[in-house]
Amino acid sequence: MPTRDRISLRFWQAAGLLTKIGGAADTFWDLAQGWLDKVSGTIDAETAPISLVELLGWERDIDRFPGEDDALFRKRVKFALVNAKDAGSTGGFSRIWNRLGLGAISQTERFDEENWDVIRLRIDETIFGRYVWLLDTLIRQYGRTCRRYEFESLSSSMMGIRPFEFELETFNCIAAYEG
Numbered sequence: 785m786p787t788r789d790r791i792s793l794r795f796w797q798a799a800g801l802l803t804k805i806g807g808a809a810d811t812f813w814d815l816a817q818g819w820l821d822k823v824s825g826t827i828d829a830e831t832a833p834i835s836l837v838e839l840l841g842w843e844r845d846i847d848r849f850p851g852e853d854d855a856l857f858r859k860r861v862k863f864a865l866v867n868a869k870d871a872g873s874t875g876g877f878s879r880i881w882n883r884l885g886l887g888a889i890s891q892t893e894r895f896d897e898e899n900w901d902v903i904r905l906r907i908d909e910t911i912f913g914r915y916v917w918l919l920d921t922l923i924r925q926y927g928r929t930c931r932r933y934e935f936e937s938l939s940s941s942m943m944g945i946r947p948f949e950f951e952l953e954t955f956n957c958i959a960a961y962e963g
Contacts, residue, residue: 788817829862837861845925849917856918859884871926880926887911903927904934912937 791806829837837858841848844864848857860867863883870876874891881889890906912919912935923933 788813829858847921849921852918856884856915867926872928877926877928880922884922886915899932901930902932902934904936906936906938909937909939 791810793802793806827836827840829840832840834854838848841857841861841864844861846857846860846864863880867880867883870879874893877891878889881887887908887910892904892906894900895904896902907919919935927933
């Protein structure tokens with residue numbers, strides 16, 4: 785099925801040899817489009833040269849950020865279609881987050897009775913600090929429409945508890961006044 789318009793000639797040209805030439809051009813461009821579709825369908829964004837991945841990114845409306853590492857850009861390009869399908873839902877946003885390898889995310893909706901349109905995202909601090917420029921883009925492309933987002937960064941640290949001995953002695957005195 786062709787995705788382009790067919791060659792159509794003006795009514796005074798649509799006869800004889802020009803009609804045959806137009807039909808031959810249509811056949812050639814259908815063949816060329818088939819070749820290009822076959823090539824573009826076999827390109828893997830994870831193994832292709834980065835210049836080709838940038839072309840695929842342009843085609844899929846994925847812009848590369850200054851300083852973005854190749855691995856994350858390749859994942860964003862590779863999963864652009866399925867991410868677009870998952871956009872707009874709570875579960876979908878979590879799946880997008882996991883596909884990009886950004887760790888765990890927690891979403892809380894309608895936690896405030898007055899500002900019910902706010903969604904709180906709890907993100908690991910290392911991801912938040914490293915990809916702060918990516919968060920706005922992910923929300924713009926895949927977030928829920930007419931919602932506001934609030935970020936919370938979660939930090940984990942190792943803690944040690946040391947056992948020690950202690951003693952406790954209590955005295956209970958009850959005084960009553962009768963009078």
